Amino acid sequence: MGNAFLLENGTVIDGTGGAPFAAPVLVEDDCIAAVGNEALMRVLHLQHARRIDVSGMTVMPGLIDAHCHLSFDDAASNPEIFYLRRNALSALVAAYNAKKLLRAGVTGILDPDSVFENMVDVRDAIEAGITEGPRISCGCYALITGAGGTAGRLINDTGVTGYYKVVQGKDEIVAEVRRQAKVGADWIKVHVSGIVPRYAHLGEQCSWTQEELDLICDLAHDLGVPVMGHCRGTVSSYRAARAGVDLIFHGTGMDERTTELVITRKIPVCPTFTFQVNMVDYGHRLGTDPAFVKLFEREITDSVESMRRLHAAGVPLLAGSESGFSMVPYGHWHFREMEVFMRYYGMSSLEAIHCATGAGAFALKMAGRTGVVAAGMKADIVVVDGDPSRDVRILGEPGRIRQVYVDGQAVDLSPPHERKPLGGWRMPSMGQQLTRDFAIGHAAPAQSAASLERTKIEEL
Numbered sequence: 318m319g320n321a322f323l324l325e326n327g328t329v330i331d332g333t334g335g336a337p338f339a340a341p342v343l344v345e346d347d348c349i350a351a352v353g354n355e356a357l358m359r360v361l362h363l364q365h366a367r368r369i370d371v372s373g374m375t376v377m378p379g380l381i382d383a384h385c386h387l388s389f390d391d392a393a394s395n396p397e398i399f400y401l402r403r404n405a406l407s408a409l410v411a412a413y414n415a416k417k418l419l420r421a422g423v424t425g426i427l428d429p430d431s432v433f434e435n436m437v438d439v440r441d442a443i444e445a446g447i448t449e450g451p452r453i454s455c456g457c458y459a460l461i462t463g464a465g466g467t468a469g470r471l472i473n474d475t476g477v478t479g480y481y482k483v484v485q486g487k488d489e490i491v492a493e494v495r496r497q498a499k500v501g502a503d504w505i506k507v508h509v510s511g512i513v514p515r516y517a518h519l520g521e522q523c524s525w526t527q528e529e530l531d532l533i534c535d536l537a538h539d540l541g542v543p544v545m546g547h548c549r550g551t552v553s554s555y556r557a558a559r560a561g562v563d564l565i566f567h568g569t570g571m572d573e574r575t576t577e578l579v580i581t582r583k584i585p586v587c588p589t590f591t592f593q594v595n596m597v598d599y600g601h602r603l604g605t606d607p608a609f610v611k612l613f614e615r616e617i618t619d620s621v622e623s624m625r626r627l628h629a630a631g632v633p634l635l636a637g638s639e640s641g642f643s644m645v646p647y648g649h650w651h652f653r654e655m656e657v658f659m660r661y662y663g664m665s666s667l668e669a670i671h672c673a674t675g676a677g678a679f680a681l682k683m684a685g686r687t688g689v690v691a692a693g694m695k696a697d698i699v700v701v702d703g704d705p706s707r708d709v710r711i712l713g714e715p716g717r718i719r720q721v722y723v724d725g726q727a728v729d730l731s732p733p734h735e736r737k738p739l740g741g742w743r744m745p746s747m748g749q750q751l752t753r754d755f756a757i758g759h760a761a762p763a764q765s766a767a768s769l770e771r772t773k774i775e776e777l
C-alpha cells in the first residue's frame with residue numbers, strides 16, 4: 318500500500334508568487350498528485366488515503382535555504398572552524414543540526430562549502446535514509462587563492478584548511494575541479510573575492526584573473542557541474558559573470574556595467590543579508606561596536622538599487638541565511654531573508670516567499686521539480702498555523718510549523734534531545750578587556766580590540 322493523504326480545508330500558497338487560494342492537496346507516494354477539484358475526484362479512488370484536516374492553516378512549499386553551512390555548528394569564529402573541528406564528529410553534529418532545519422520548515426538547502434567537505438557524506442546519508450534531514454545540494458572545499466576569502470591573514474598560502482582549498486595556478490585548478498567533480502560536488506564553489514588585510518577599507522577585492530575564472534567554469538561545465546561564486550565588489554561579480562558562473566552569492570557593490578551583465582545572463586543572485594540585518598537589528602544588544610553596525614547596514618543599503626533592478630528585470634533572487642554561525646543559529650532565522658527582501662527591495666510577501674521556495678529550487682538543481690505546490694512536484698510541503706502572506710515572520714515563530722513533509726514523508730517535529738558540550742570544540746574566549754578602570758569599578762568593560770578584529774574577519 319503506497320503513501321497517500323489529502324490535506325483538506327486549508328489555504329494554499331503555491332510558491333510561484335501567486336495569491337493564496339483555498340484548495341485540497343493530494344499527495345501520493347513522494348509527489349503532489351493533484352491540487353483542487355482534481356484532488357477531490359482522485360482521492361475517491363484511493364481507499365487507503367488518509368484525510369488530514371488543516372482548517373485555518375496554510376499549505377505551502379517547504380523553505381529552501383540557498384546559503385546554509387550545516388557543518389559549521391553555529392561557530393563564533395573562523396579559527397574554531399579552521400582548527401578545532403574533526404571530520405567524523407562534525408558530520409555527526411551536522412546530522413543532529415539537520416533536524417533543527419526540518420523543524421523550522423526547511424526542506425532543502427544549498428551548502429556551499431563544509432569542513433573536510435563532509436557535506437557530500439551527510440547528503441548521501443540523508444538521501445539513503447540513514448539519517449533525517451532536508452534535501453542537500455552541496456559544494457566541496459571552496460576554491461580560494463592565497464589572497465582570498467573573508468578570513469584575511471587566516472587564509473593559508475597552500476593546501477586545505479577548514480572549508481577551503483588554496484589553488485595556485487592552472488595545474489592546481491585543473492586537478493582540484495576534476496577531483497571535486499569525482500568526489501560528488503553538486504556545485505563548484507569559488508571565493509571570487511577576499512579581504513586583503515592592509516586594504517580592508519576598500520572592501521573585498523577580486524582575487525582571481527579572468528583567465529583563472531574562465532578555466533574553472535569551462536572545466537566544471539565540461540563535467541556537468543555548475544559553479545557558484547562568492548562575490549563582493551563589482552569586479553568580482555563582473556568577472557564571475559563573464560566566466561559563466563551559474564549562481565552569485567552576495568553580489569554586493571555591483572556597478573551599472575556589472576548589473577547589466579548579470580541581467581543579460583540572468584544569473585541568479587543569493588544576497589544572504591540575514592547575517593548583516595541581524596547585526597543591524599540586534600547588534601546593540603550583543604555589544605557590537607556601533608561602527609560595525611553602520612558598516613553592515615551600509616553593505617545592504619549600498620546594494621539596494623542594483624538588487625531592485627535585478628529583481629525588476631526578472632533575475633531570480635534566492636533566500637539564504639548563512640546559518641552555521643553564532644549570529645544565525647540553525648533553525649532560528651531561515652525566514653529572515655524574506656523580511657529583508659520586503660524591507661529593502663520592496664517585494665510583496667508572496668514574491669519573497671517565492672524567492673525562498675519556487676525560485677530556491679534552482680539552488681537544489683531541482684527547478685520545476687520542487688518548491689511549488691502543484692501536481693507533479695515533489696511533496697516537500699509545510700503546514701503552517703496562520704497566514705505567512707500577511708506576515709512572513711510567523712514562519713519563524715515556535716509552534717507555527719505544524720507539519721513538514723519531505724518526499725511526502727512526515728517529519729517527526731518533537732524537539733531534538735538536548736546535547737552536551739563537546740570537549741575542545743569551541744574557541745575559548747577570555748571575555749572582554751579588563752581595563753584598570755573597570756577593575757576598580759568606574760567604567761563599563763571596553764570592547765576589546767581582539768574581539769573587534771574577530772568580527773571584522775568573520776566569513777560572511
Ligand SMILES: [Zn+2]
Nearest residue numbers: 384429639777
Ligand atoms: Zn557562506
